Amino acid sequence: MASKLSKVNLNDYKPLREVIFDTLREAIITGELKPGERLMEVKLAEKMGVSRTPVREAIRMLELEGLVDMLPRKGAHVAELSVKDIMDVLEVRASMDSLATRLAAERITDEEIKELRQIQAQFVNYANKDNLHGTIKKDVEFHELIYRASRNDRLLQIANNLREQVQRFRVIYLKDYSSPKNLIKEHEDICDAISARNFDQAQACAQTHINNQEKVIIKAIKNLK
Amino acid sequence: MASKLSKVNLNDYKPLREVIFDTLREAIITGELKPGERLMEVKLAEKMGVSRTPVREAIRMLELEGLVDMLPRKGAHVAELSVKDIMDVLEVRASMDSLATRLAAERITDEEIKELRQIQAQFVNYANKDNLHGTIKKDVEFHELIYRASRNDRLLQIANNLREQVQRFRVIYLKDYSSPKNLIKEHEDICDAISARNFDQAQACAQTHINNQEKVIIKAIKNLK
DNA sequence: TGTTTTTATATTATATACAAAATACAAAGC
DNA sequence: GCTTTGTATTTTGTATATAATATAAAAACA
Structure with a gap:
């Protein structure tokens, strides 16, 4: 029988993208990341100690959520809120x-x-x-x-x-x-x-x-x- | 002064993820992709002639849109609609x-x-x-x-x-x-x-x-x- | 035969690599 | 001084490679 520990770990598992998504969202909502501020993939990835991939995925989600805007080939920035x-x-x-x-x-x-x-x-x-x-x-x-x-x-x-x-x-x-x-x-x-x-x-x-x-x-x- | 031609081309550019996103969304809405159907990255990527990356990003977007559900490490499937x-x-x-x-x-x-x-x-x-x-x-x-x-x-x-x-x-x-x-x-x-x-x-x-x-x-x- | 264990395979998650475009900046020309 | 052009650098877009996990099939055992 599997120990409870592994079970808990499974339930607790969250893809990195979700963690990054939550972190960035929180930062945007609390104003830590300011409107218009650029979100650069490598920098964010480095700061969070992960690769670009989960960062990108989190940004895609934030985009749908309306918290970031994208310009093709120019990157993402925190959405302005007029x-x-x-x-x-x-x-x-x-x-x-x-x-x-x-x-x-x-x-x-x-x-x-x-x-x-x-x-x-x-x-x-x-x-x-x-x-x-x-x-x-x-x-x-x-x-x-x-x-x-x-x-x-x-x-x-x-x-x-x-x-x-x-x-x-x-x-x-x-x-x-x-x-x-x-x-x-x-x-x-x-x-x-x-x-x-x-x-x-x-x-x-x-x-x-x-x-x-x-x-x-x-x-x-x-x-x- | 720049010609109109180059301008049009620039505006027309769409990242692959957007193309895939639109395609998959259309397929889900029209019922071509049926509720519960699995969305496997490699298959979709092959069918559309791209790599997995843009497919994944499109799926992340569809997830936020509520059209697909995700199970961690088990993949995406078309959301059921009760x-x-x-x-x-x-x-x-x-x-x-x-x-x-x-x-x-x-x-x-x-x-x-x-x-x-x-x-x-x-x-x-x-x-x-x-x-x-x-x-x-x-x-x-x-x-x-x-x-x-x-x-x-x-x-x-x-x-x-x-x-x-x-x-x-x-x-x-x-x-x-x-x-x-x-x-x-x-x-x-x-x-x-x-x-x-x-x-x-x-x-x-x-x-x-x-x-x-x-x-x-x-x-x-x-x-x- | 039925059940568990092992192993192989398929698939996602993440990281890295490469290509293409945008930006910044310096040198050349006027 | 100003504009233009070329080049280096940065950054995104896409592809591929590696690692971890889940699924399925095969083997071992009762």
């Missing part, structure tokens, strides 16, 4: 979030409702203690659970990609992350509507929530200019 | 189409309205003559124009991917493509609402249109079982 881009993303995400919340209200399980309320309680707790890190974490968890409860994998996949873009934009343009107290109320409303499985109301609450979020970002954008 | 998958896609696409139509009503130019009406006229013409091929073509053009008029590149990109999946499903499961006459009326309504720049109504019409489309597909799915 205000127009982020407006486009926000517009789509609003619609996705709204849909997800409606579907979640229809399909969420009782356990998940409990979980949602728990997250919400922790969110409130952190927010009241001005714990920014914790608040953001719970905010993300809150929305992740809702997407999960929508029981729509495609929606989840698209939303993750959009979230990525927004996050990236935040890092690049808006260094600070304000945590307005009215978020609490909005989450509470969404929570209640979902718990009551009132999908129309849930969708409406989500819409309000996103519109407000959008306003914050758009206001911040205008301040930049 | 009924659940297509329901998920339809759910999201409904929301996207609805959003696109609303935005189009807000942002479409006068020229585009003219163009839309023209396409619609041709659509009606083909449909009345039972020209299936022409009808489908104009149907696609109709929706493409609306997406274009939404002035949202991200939306366009996502919608294209979703359309891909639906098309694939059609080919795999529903060999025939019924062209019900009431499509004409629905398109007409959308056209009118957009022309009047009445975005609420445009969105509502789009919603109706998509819901009906969904019903057709769902009905067809049920007939399969």
